[in-house]
Amino acid sequence: xxxxxxxxxxxxxxxxxxxxxxxxxxxxxxxxxxxxxxxxxxxxxxxxxxxxxxxxxxxxxxxxxxxxxxxxxxxxxxxxxxxxxxxxxxxxxxxxxxxxxxxxxxxxxxxxxxxxxxxxxxxxxxxxxxxxxxxxxxxxxxxxxxxxxxxxxxxxxxxxxxxxxxxxxxxxxxxxxxxxxxxxxxxxxxxxxxxxxxxxxxxxxxxxxxxxxxxxxxxxxxxxxxxxxxxxxxxxxxxxxxxxxxxxxxxxxxxxxxxxxxxxxxxxxxxxxxxxxxxxxxxxxxxxxxxxxxxxxxxxxxxxxxxxxxxxxxxxxxxxxxxxxxxxxxxxxxxxxxxxx
Numbered sequence: 344x345x346x347x348x349x350x351x352x353x354x355x356x357x358x359x360x361x362x363x364x365x366x367x368x369x370x371x372x373x374x375x376x377x378x379x380x381x382x383x384x385x386x387x388x389x390x391x392x393x394x395x396x397x398x399x400x401x402x403x404x405x406x407x408x409x410x411x412x413x414x415x416x417x418x419x420x421x422x423x424x425x426x427x428x429x430x431x432x433x434x435x436x437x438x439x440x441x442x443x444x445x446x447x448x449x450x451x452x453x454x455x456x457x458x459x460x461x462x463x464x465x466x467x468x469x470x471x472x473x474x475x476x477x478x479x480x481x482x483x484x485x486x487x488x489x490x491x492x493x494x495x496x497x498x499x500x501x502x503x504x505x506x507x508x509x510x511x512x513x514x515x516x517x518x519x520x521x522x523x524x525x526x527x528x529x530x531x532x533x534x535x536x537x538x539x540x541x542x543x544x545x546x547x548x549x550x551x552x553x554x555x556x557x558x559x560x561x562x563x564x565x566x567x568x569x570x571x572x573x574x575x576x577x578x579x580x581x582x583x584x585x586x587x588x589x590x591x592x593x594x595x596x597x598x599x600x601x602x603x604x605x606x607x608x609x610x611x612x613x614x615x616x617x618x619x620x621x622x623x624x625x626x627x628x629x630x631x632x633x634x635x636x637x638x639x640x641x642x643x644x645x646x647x648x649x650x651x652x653x654x655x656x657x658x659x660x661x662x663x664x665x666x667x668x669x670x671x672x673x674x675x676x677x678x679x680x681x682x683x684x
Contacts, residue, residue, distance in 0.1 A: 351613065354615040383635060403568070403588070417431075422579075436558065469534060477492065506556070
């Protein structure tokens with residue numbers, strides 16, 4: 344049996360900065376709880392990328408080096424089961440826009456707890472606007488909404504993560520066609536304000552959905568990519584899209600180390616835990632016990648050639664040779680918190 348590689352992808356921003364002090368304190372008090380994670384981070388070879396998404400694209404052999412060139416919507420549409428090999432794709436993120444003096448703050452769908460039926464009704468009410476603008480809405484998995492166009496518009500959009508909680512007036516569409524997209528956003532906002540969905544949400548004290556934020560635009564490069572992984576375990580749309588593009592088998596049920604085939608190159612995306620710090624600590628403890636401990640033992644025995652850990656924008660490669668790097672000093676709890684944030 345030929346040993347192969349296992350890649351483990353941690354949820355990006357597993358820790359939030361307000362949690363770091365508590366996490367560092369917990370690590371210091373429980374220094375032996377994550378001994379294999381510490382060994383991996385201390386002795387492994389680190390490589391920093393432009394973004395988490397660019398790192399994943401590189402792992403799957405896609406030739407993107409700049410986050411702004413990455414067609415996120417098209418890749419995630421592939422992960423949702425659409426044939427996104429043709430057309431120009433956008434994300435249309437349901438948002439709440441909150442005017443405050445001379446600026447407008449944006450809150451994304453994570454603040455809305457929007458039901459799929461509510462989103463469906465809102466889009467039905469916007470259908471005439473979409474048809475007039477020659478936009479085709481597509482419902483994806485996990486309450487995602489995509490827009491497909493036949494041709495590339497002469498406009499650029501700001502990525503959602505760059506504008507959440509910020510003033511959108513500094514991040515509106517730019518380019519030759521920007522005026523019509525700004526007008527469309529205003530018309531959507533006015534129509535959504537009158538929606539019965541929002542009337543019902545207001546009655547129960549929920550945040551209204553009064554806008555769509557377009558972002559993640561782009562075409563897929565028309566190329567065939569070699570298979571990089573035999574099997575990809577993930578519920579994440581971006582990783583699913585990359586796996587689909589490279590002809591990997593996608594499994595949504597995440598298993599543990601004992602269930603994978605060591606002779607096959609495998610990638611597993613760890614599910615994002617709930618927000619409380621306790622849930623995130625449980626996620627790390629499960630990673631340690633179910634994946635890292637048996638993986639490092641398999642490397643020691645020669646059953647696994649290498650382990651790759653993706654933590655945010657950092658890739659850490661670990662082989663049997665790194666096992667022997669005893670002289671490397673242990674990584675600090677502060678550095679571990681930084682890598683996971």
